[in-house]
């Protein structure tokens with residue numbers, strides 16, 4: 001490990017948190033957050049649209065600022081931290097990856113649905129060619145049995161991933177489910193293993209600690225829980241807990257607390273809480289980034305957003321199927337109307 005730390009944290013508020021603020025980051029906000037994270041010795045800072053490079057679109061939500069400008073801003077203030085980007089093959093391209101690398105991004109996290117690692121081959125290989133550290137990011141990890149996850153992680157490894165992540169995109173996994181997944185990966189792949197949690201069932205911290213117990217050494221967190229849904233494992237809290245457990249992260253706790261309170265809290269449109277919508281994401285196993293889309297659809301059709309999310313969970317909708325949110329909302333509204341007319 002670099003820096004003799006036990007756990008290396010990747011701060012995701014400037015990427016996953018983009019979902020929570022409808023992709024409205026400004027250069028000034030990114031400069032301030034990235035500088036403070038760098039000063040607090042956070043090893044990796046992820047910066048991208050919430051849905052990864054080139055995510056800015058009507059389907060996923062338009063960014064206020066071109067993400068390449070945000071990446072450039074973060075790189076300009078990070079002399080210790082490395083800037084990471086997220087890329088979902090099919091949304092981001094090799095061209096986007098190259099542009100980010102040219103701007104100084106040092107880590108490429110290539111994200112696929114948990115059963116679709118094969119679409120990451122080109123992107124992982126190209127990131128390696130560009131000299132970047134590479135992560136295979138297996139999203140919606142609850143949707144595949146452990147053996148399938150292992151098979152997909154092995155594929156990511158064969159493409160050149162330095163680390164493979166178990167990504168609990170819906171915040172659905174229970175601690176024992178995290179345990180069996182991380183344990184299986186540790187037994188079968190030679191890469192480092194990481195964990196990315198969401199706090200929709202208030203289990204992000206517990207799940208992260210179980211992941212660490214089973215040998216995960218790369219952990220994602222979002223300061224002030226600034227991530228999709230109820231947010232991720234809260235970085236400053238994680239640093240404090242690990243410090244008490246005698247586990248070194250190298251991150252300065254007071255500086256993280258100050259950043260959370262003074263810089264990040266004012267960026268939030270509302271405090272990150274486990275609301276009825278985010279709780280439903282975790283309960284139904286739905287992508288955390290769907291929360292705001294479902295809320296808007298519910299308002300438009302005057303229906304309960306929880307009904308939309310539960311139905312999306314039943315249909316096992318995955319990332320990239322955001323258009324289904326409106327379809328499901330329309331169907332629920334029609335069914336409601338026909339009930340009234342009967």
Ligand SMILES: CC[C@H](O)CC(=O)C(=O)O
Pocket residue numbers: 016050051052111139140167168169170196228288289319
């Ligand atoms: C849509 C990409 C997604 O937000 C990536 C991620 O953080 C997750 O799956 O949890």
Ligand SMILES: [Mn+2]
Pocket residue numbers: 016169196198227228288
């Ligand atoms: Mn996430």
